[in-house]
Amino acid sequence: MSGLIEWILFLALSVLAVGMAASMLVTMSMYRAGLALMSSFVALAGLFILLNADLLAAIQVMMNVGGMLVMVLFMVMLMMDPGGEMMWDMKRKMHMPGPGALSMTMPRGAPPSGKERQHHQMMVDMAMSTAQLPWALALGAASALVLIVLVVRTPWPFSSVQPTQDATGAVGTLLLSRYMLGFEGAAFLILAGIAGAVIFARRERAPTSRPAAATAASGTKIFTCPMHEEVRQSGPGQCPLCGMDLTPATEASVHHGEGGGSA
Amino acid sequence: MNGPGLVPYLITSALLFGIGVVGVLSQRNAVMVLMSVEIILNAAILNLIAFWRFVRPDNFDAQVFAIVAVTIGAVEMAAGLGLMLLVFRQRGSTNVDQLQELKL
Amino acid sequence: MSIGTHFFWLAPFFPLAVFVLLAANLSRFARLAIMLAITALAGSVVISGLGLFAAAQGARAVISMPWLQVGGRRLELALWLDPLGISVATLVSMIGLMVFVYAASYMADDPRRGRFFAELSLFIGAMLTLVLAADLVTLFISWELVGLCSYLLIGFWFEKPEVPSAATKAFLTTRVGDLAMLAGILLLVSAVGSSRIDAVLAAISTGGLTPGLLRTVALLLFTGAAGKSAQVPFQGWLPDAMVGPTPVSALLHSATMVAAGVFFVARLYPLFLAAEPVLALAAWVGAITALLGATAALVQPDLKRLLAYSTMSQLGLMFMGLGAGSLLAGVLLLLAQALYKSTLFLAAGAVDHAVEGTAFARMGGLAPRMPCTCLAFAVSAAALAGLPVTLALPPKDPVLAAAWAVNLPLFATALLVSLLTALYSAHAFGVVFLGRPSAPARQVHEARAGLLAPTLVLSGLVVVGLLMNAQLFGRLLGQLLGVTTPEVGMVTTLALAVAGVGVGLGLWARRAWPHVPLWPVLQPVAPAVESEFGLIPAYRALRRAGLRLIATAGMIDRRVFDPVGVCLAVAARRVVDAAARVDHAVFDSITRAAVQGMRRLIQATSTFDLRRLDAAVRGFGSRLLGLSQHVRRVQTGRIENYLLAIFVWGVIIIAGAALAALL
Secondary structure, eight states, X not given: OOHHHHHHHHHHXXXXXXXXXXXXXXXXXXXXXXXXXXXXXXXXXXXXXXXXXXXXXXXXXXIIIHHHHHHHHHHHHHOSOTTOHHHHXXXXXXXXXXXXXXXXXXXXXXXXXXXXXXXXXXXXXXXXXXXXXXXXXXXXXXXXXXXXXXXXXXXOOOOOOOXXXXXXXXXXXXXXXXXXXXXXXXXXXXXXHHHHHHHHHOOOOHHHHHHHHHHHHHOOOOEEOSSOTTOEESSOOXXXXXXXXXXXXXXXHHHHHHHHHHO | OOOOOHHHHHHHHHHHHHHHHHHHHHBSBHHHHHHHHHXXXXXXHHHHHHHXXXXXXXXXXXXXXXXXXHHHHHHHHHHHHHHHHHXXXXXXXXXXXXXXXXXX | OOHHHHHTTHHHHHHHHHHHHHHTTGGGSHHHHHHHHHHHHHHHHHHHHXXXXXXXXXXXXXXXXXXXXXXXXXXXXXXXXXXXXXXXXXXXXXXXXXXXXXXXXXXXXXXXXXXXXXXXXXXHHHHHXXXXXXXXXXXXXXXXXXXXXXXXXXXXXXXXXXHHHHHHHHHHHHHHHHHHHHHHHHHHHHHHSOOBHHHHHHHHHTTOSOHHHHHHHHHHHXXXXXXXTTOTTSTTHXXXXXXXXXXXXXXXXXXXXXXXXXXXXXXXXXXXXXXXXXXXHHHHHHHHHHHHHHHHHHTOSXXXXXXXXXXXXXXXXXXXXXXXXXXXXXXXXXXXXHHHHHHHHHHHHHHHHHHTSOBGGGOOOOTTTSHHHHHHHHHHHHHHHTOOBTXXXXXXXXXXXXXXXXXXXXXXXXXXXXXXXXXXXXXXXXXXXXXXXXXXXXXXXXXXXXXXXXXXXXXXXXXXXXXXXXXXXXXXXXXXXXXXXXXXXXXXXXXXXHHHHHHHHHHHHHHHSTTXXXXXXXXXXXXXHHTTTTHHHHHHHHHHHHHHHHHHHHHHIIIIIHHHHXXXXXXXXHHHHHHHHHIIIIIIHHHHHHHHHHHHHHHHHHHHIIIIIIHHHHHHHHHHHHHHHHHHTTOOOOHHHHHXXXXXXXXXXXXXXXXXXXX
């Protein structure tokens, strides 16, 4: 294809990739963050195709996009507010300026006393980024800058050889001939990863059941705030820290409470 | 007019890398951190492919490398998510700043 | 040449070797000791006999052994073979052998007899050395050894109360004489330049010594001889020496040791001949002693003491002979006296064993009970008295003849002594063996063979010795000694007459007073005579004065020197106290001040240390802690911080490397 079309395609895809990656950090919704990342990866796949690495583009889409799906699933499972509505509400109520998550930054400094303390605490709880944000930004910018400067200044040994059409076939041949060991090793690694992940994710039966049974046997139902586990009440109500409705303590919370207490 | 050479791709990957770094170092949620690591990894793979295309297109070893890297990225994600799950079970939260046990 | 010539020196060597063996604790084995001693002495007899034969044939020999190097002069110990020496040596060893055999029986019950024989062996060895000595040093050494043995042997029965003082008296008295003798020897040796006797005699004959020196030396030497031979004024020890065992009396104090003085004068006779006044002095000293001894012998109540005084008297006669100018007279009487006096003592010892005592009161009428002893005693007493024994002329005649040749008073004294000698010898014989026996004497029987045999042998020798009458024997001896025999026919007749008168009187006296030991006619004078005419009390007074002097000296020391010493000590003490006070006052205060200064210095340094140094250290420590607190903040424990750190470092490193590469 001609150079111009290439350029246009390149720019579009690049902007998409970078922009989506940036928006992933900005958005308050986890779900949207996952989607943004997925689209960033798809753009990257497009870039791969531009670079005549078709196989890799396909692999990228299958693996990473699939991975992102899993990620989104996880987020939905684990997050309290995967959609980010709660955050939006809070942001509106409290009149916090700034785009998305960037306004929900970790307050710096020591917690003040009195009424401000509650507000401060709430901000701490809600913050989406840690107190390192300025540093991170600086570092990110610096590293990007450094890399760009290096890239520009280095006299790369260009090769004007055109790649073959059948890149896929060549790669496949390589994988199964010269890099068989690596190929199989990668497969093995995947297996190990699966096994490891399964082992990680297994639930421990014995220690957790007793405390839960004890609490259940006592008959008292403990309500806790989903955001603040330390808040516990015997009856339903609202969390004094953030105003959310208290939910009954689940096994996980209890377990956490026990675990948190013991840890 | 020629298409974009090596350098624009590298610039793109540099920018992606920077964004990934920001995410790794500033996100409070562990899952977000993992996703930022994925960004970084993909930036590196983009770099790899760009080099293959413009420096040594006849040698497909780079593509094999990229495939393995992607694989590793996936496995790493799985492991990371497994760990995260454990942490969540322990604490009921995925906030990174709650993982403070390394403090003396 | 012959054995005698070469090995004559073995004569003293054998007994001395036996002594050394016995001294090394072998004297415990008494029988072994006795056998060794007797065997050795028998050997000595043989050797000296052979030597005598050789000397008679004209052989002469000298052996010497280097001893010391003193002040450029070399001292040697030398023995020589010469007629005078070897003949006396033969006689001494013969008599000694008899006495040894006698002693083996006499001392059979004594538990210390091994030691006795060791001492006897030493004595005989020393005596033989003395007689054979070729130089004055050897002679003096053996002279002293003989004196030591006399002390040891007299004091052998030291449990008896009177014995230790008698032995000490003998030793000290002879010692005084020995001092004079040493002085004389030293003078002589320094004048002559050599201690050898032949060198000395040669020097004298060539006239190398001044008359004054000669007389002084002769006087000193004669004093030593007089001491050893119990002459006045050194005579007091001999009678008291009889407390020793009879063999000792027989050997030492009758025949040999006491004769050493006479022998010494005979040895150095040319020296004395050259110093005329000393010779005259010797003659008169001998005369006085002879008279004293003879008179005292007559009034003694004890047989051994009688014999002791007799010995003293006979020695006086010998000195008279020598002093009268006749070497032969002195030597002849020496040899004869040795024989018959030792026989008399051995017989006396047998009687002593029989009646268990030597006092005359215990004896009497022993003739029928102890016939052999009686015979031996008779023969020897006759010889002592001057009676001709088997037709031989008595040996006293040359002495009388020599005295006759000098002057009348000397001759008269000698004649008187002969009379007295006859008297007391007859008296002794009569009191012991004739007349009525006293109570203890009635149950006795003859002496046993061990005692009897030597006695009879010696008495036999008396006869044999005197068989060669004075003329014959004298001529032989004269040839041997190279001197002539003084002979005066009238003297011989006079002597015989006197002897006969004396013996007759003595025997008649016994018949007259059969049961008293002392003649009543002598009783008034007995105390005076017994005390040696006042000499004994004089000596006792001298001794008392000496002791008092020592006590006074001690008192002076206590009264004078001790207070002086005490004053000195007190003064010294005061000085020391004063010094101590000074020390306290001065030095202690200095020390105290120094200590105070040190203490202040220490305090200052410690304050400095506490305030400054400690503060510095503490400040440093606290600053370090503060620094660590600051550094500690890096450890947040948060993963995000660590990640940030890693990234920062990574960026820095890469940037740095890149810059370095680019630039």
